[in-house]
Amino acid sequence: MTEETSSPREERDDQDVLAEITPRLPTTEGSLVDLLSAVLISAAVVASAFSAWQASLWSGEQSILFAEASTARLESNREMAIALTRLSYDAGSFADVATAFTNGNQETVDLFSERLLRDEFRVFVDEWLELDPLNNPDAPRTPFELDGFTEAYMAESMRLSEVAGGKFESGTEANGNNDSYVLATVLFASVLFFSGISTKFKSARVRALSVAAAAIVLTGSAVWVVTLPRLIHV
Numbered sequence: 001m002t003e004e005t006s007s008p009r010e011e012r013d014d015q016d017v018l019a020e021i022t023p024r025l026p027t028t029e030g031s032l033v034d035l036l037s038a039v040l041i042s043a044a045v046v047a048s049a050f051s052a053w054q055a056s057l058w059s060g061e062q063s064i065l066f067a068e069a070s071t072a073r074l075e076s077n078r079e080m081a082i083a084l085t086r087l088s089y090d091a092g093s094f095a096d097v098a099t100a101f102t103n104g105n106q107e108t109v110d111l112f113s114e115r116l117l118r119d120e121f122r123v124f125v126d127e128w129l130e131l132d133p134l135n136n137p138d139a140p141r142t143p144f145e146l147d148g149f150t151e152a153y154m155a156e157s158m159r160l161s162e163v164a165g166g167k168f169e170s171g172t173e174a175n176g177n178n179d180s181y182v183l184a185t186v187l188f189a190s191v192l193f194f195s196g197i198s199t200k201f202k203s204a205r206v207r208a209l210s211v212a213a214a215a216i217v218l219t220g221s222a223v224w225v226v227t228l229p230r231l232i233h234v
Contacts, residue, residue: 040215
């Protein structure tokens, strides 16, 4: 019976094959880093897409709110012009009535009172006359000084001005939210960079540090994004 023995040449060939294959086999530590890197990249892609979507929505919301604020401001200015025109007319009418009354021309006073005074203004004139301004030193000198007179003329303009201010403030907040989501998108992009570049390093320590940095940035950014207001347009 003979024993089969491998030749020295065959043994050297086997060793050469093992020496070539062994470096290509992933180690446990390297596989874990690659797995973490893949998970981080996947999470960062989703988070970055969500942040970009929210930034786009907030940008549109900002434009709408600023446009509405501008429209309300223009309407407020228009109502203010109308109110000032009415006030000017009422002041002129009141001056004419006062002149006619001073001159003892009762017919003219009645004419102005009945036909030339606007109904909205006549309410304040009647209220003022009930205070007996000719004999009561505590009465306002003119009906224009009565409480609520200015508000009656400027109410709509003031309301629209408040609407414009609120819209502008909301637009400013929307602009801030847009900027925040843009920054979040940049941070998630940096996670993609650190996770992707980790596979290019040969040093296990450097690869681990790169993945750790990506994990820290991803976690911190995700926690911050959760606290931000969100828009959902269907």
